[in-house]
Amino acid sequence: MSLGVVILVHNALGRATEVIRHWALSGCPVVVHVDSAMRPARFERFRAGFDDISDRVLFCDRHRCEWGGWGIVAATQSGARMMLDSFPEVAHVYLASGSCVPLRPVSELTAYLAARGDTDFIESATVADVPWTVGGLSEERFSLRFPFSWKRQRWAFDRYVALQRRLGVRRRLPAGLVPHMGSQWWCLTRGTLEAILSDPQRPALDRYFARVWIPDESYFQSLARRWSKRIESRSLTMCKFDFQGKPHLFYDDHLPLLRRSDCFVARKVWPRAEAIYAQMAAGGHAAETAEPAPARIDRVFVAATERRVRGRAGLYMQSRMPNENWENGFTAAPYGVLEGFAELYEGFEGWFARASGATVHGHLFAPEGAAFEEGATLWRGGLSSNAVLRDHDARRFLTNLIWNGRGARQVFQFGPRDSQHVSWDIAKDPNARIGVISGAWAVPLFRSGRAVADLRDTAARLQKTEADHLGVLRSPYAKARVRIWTLAEVLEAPSEALAQMLADIAPSRVGVLPDPPPMLPLDGFGGFLQEMRNRGMHPYLTGDIPAEPRTRPRRPAPKPYLVSRPNA
The missing domain is CATH 3.40.50 (Rossmann fold)
Structure with missing residues (x-):
């Protein structure tokens, strides 16, 4: 047993159950974190669904997970700690969500990781090299404080950011920390993950990142650079984002594209995508030793984004109030x-x-x-x-x-x-x-x-x-x-x-x-x-139009002239 999976769950419990059981029955121990916002009775019913495989599916301490907040990192830490303590044979830990669906057989993923035993797969890039941040906060997410919820307390969030800018607030980074950013979904080696969770500076690091905006995209990404022996800066989970920074939702008609990518896992799959979940239940799309290549389908998503943002010439974005000047050409034809x-x-x-x-x-x-x-x-x-x-x-x-x-x-x-x-x-x-x-x-x-x-x-x-x-x-x-x-x-x-x-x-x-x-x-x-x-x-x-029609002046008749002959 070389691969353990930490899964974060907050909704679509029926599909999350299918995914968790698929990982567990494929030989991978699973630690599940369930958002503490879920009602206790509902949580207990969900947990009871795994009583038959309780030796392979564990549930960690629960945290309130809110988008952009520290709770997601705390949940990941709890799940990762339980995974390392409960399953000493695990060599890699894969972080996923309840809507992350395996596309290929789990055996292919475990073989792929076994051949790369010292490699951490985590997207990790310095802030200056990250082109995908949306919303105007890149360096500032590390230099300002964010105690307010972006979704629930947007007015306070915006006003507090404006106040800090006006006052010139600059937070001091913990010693030796170089901020990096990347996808939340990673696969780390046991050694790297143990080093991150046992970091001597962890109390100070946790206090600092607790006031960073969207820390789940920077906490592990930054600390992996400190402790990893070898990083491949990419995620094994295919996750596509639109021009607003929101993840694409995969439907059944995306299945041929997902197969073409040869990726191991896809995030984020619609709960009613019957064909995608049926493929997972059947064991996945076998690609043998194929290298994951999400770039193969990038062209399709770029074209889709272009169509969504600009549309066809002479048409407008389909919304109640189309954005001014977002059209792809004002009119459709000359x-x-x-x-x-x-x-x-x-x-x-x-x-x-x-x-x-x-x-x-x-x-x-x-x-x-x-x-x-x-x-x-x-x-x-x-x-x-x-x-x-x-x-x-x-x-x-x-x-x-x-x-x-x-x-x-x-x-x-x-x-x-x-x-x-x-x-x-x-x-x-x-x-x-x-x-x-x-x-x-x-x-x-x-x-x-x-x-x-x-x-x-x-x-x-x-x-x-x-x-x-x-x-x-x-x-x-x-x-x-x-x-x-x-x-x-x-x-x-x-x-x-x-x-x-x-x-x-x-x-x-x-x-x-x-x-x-x-x-x-x-x-x-x-x-x-x-x-x-x-x-x-x-x-x-x-223009110049005269009061009377212009008439061309008549040329005077040429005067006759005589040619005299010299006397003979």
């Missing part, structure tokens, strides 16, 4: 935003849809409601054209539209008359392809036929809104592909803006540019703008 084109060209949306092959909507953020393609009032995914529903969360309206329509390029019109809730969102979105004809808002005003005096305030408001929007698009934070033309520039070369936006929004389009749609008649538009200026509203965003 899309187009055209500003001013529909105001200038007749039948523009239909023409652009035919030319680009995209789904072209009208003004999705118009005050009267979303103008979906072909005038639909309800679009894919149950998106409603109702303005109140849309503006309740305009950002999600936009991202849902792009996600639901990701089979085709989505294009919509935008302008200063529209709700500006998504102005910054589209500007910062790398998927957005934005084309702006600044000042095109003046065309519908001109064609309305109303008096300039009645339109002056409306024009000023629209220009102010568009100026603010253009400032956003020109911001250093903007990541969209943005092209801006003044209305005057487009009137000079109507096809240039259309060609560039077709190239941006439909880059795979081949063939010559189709004939542009007819431009709305603008006779007298220059005079309309001049009348605006005369009334004190300068429409500078339109």
Whole structure:
């Protein structure tokens, strides 16, 4: 008999019973620690379940085990002391919990340890070399005091930490102690464990670590460095953590991954993972002399964490209130935003849809409601054209539209008359392809036929809104592909803006540019703008459009000239 197991139990007693009996019936003596928070009657019923193997399963003194507190270390010390005193033939002591399930036959583990009789398997790294601490306390867990429970007394915990920081508190380390950290789950040789429990400085060490935060990740990890002859800084128990520092829970669908890892023990297994517990009961997955290799499945867990934290492009974390800016890309696919084109060209949306092959909507953020393609009032995914529903969360309206329509390029019109809730969102979105004809808002005003005096305030408001929007698009934070033309520039070369936006929004389009749609008649538009200026509203965003149409000056006819011939 060369391997003894100390097991810490606090819940899921049915599964813990299966695990303890499996270790014991496989030839390993077991010392069990049960959290003192468990009611005495329940504890006695649990202990009575091992009366038939009471020579191999012992129960040590009970301690209150609270996450982050000293009780877990005290429980481990009690269990380890009983193991060393009661089973002198034990050469290695394995620390596990009631939810740590053996994956391979116990005989393979005992053979593996017998071949490495002087080796301690304990993850032990200096604080500076530990990248996995989560929560902002790494060196400080050793230099500050933590008398309050992080879970039950969080307010007092946080305030006391802040007070110590403000006062510059620094605890003095016991002589010769170099703090190390690592996984709680280890396998130590008898000699190393006996030396740790019999350390001459143990009273001082215990007093010090009793006020360290999460001492079960540092007590044995630090003292093993003092007494061990040979350390392999790794745990034989596979334990994966998520980005918040919480252990992954293994389910039945993880079983193929667990087998691939060739690890001896997995922590932490869901109590209802029937297939994993059934494999344990059947003797485990035999891997003969294979070396445990948890790194083989790291790629899967990294991908799972990436999916959990960032999700798929255009989707959000699944919670009641998604964290701002945690999305993996604001939208799911590239899309187009055209500003001013529909105001200038007749039948523009239909023409652009035919030319680009995209789904072209009208003004999705118009005050009267979303103008979906072909005038639909309800679009894919149950998106409603109702303005109140849309503006309740305009950002999600936009991202849902792009996600639901990701089979085709989505294009919509935008302008200063529209709700500006998504102005910054589209500007910062790398998927957005934005084309702006600044000042095109003046065309519908001109064609309305109303008096300039009645339109002056409306024009000023629209220009102010568009100026603010253009400032956003020109911001250093903007990541969209943005092209801006003044209305005057487009009137000079109507096809240039259309060609560039077709190239941006439909880059795979081949063939010559189709004939542009007819431009709305603008006779007298220059005079309309001049009348605006005369009334004190300068429409500078339109560019330089003269009051009278420019006419090219006629060249004077060339003067005749005579070539005289010299006299013969």
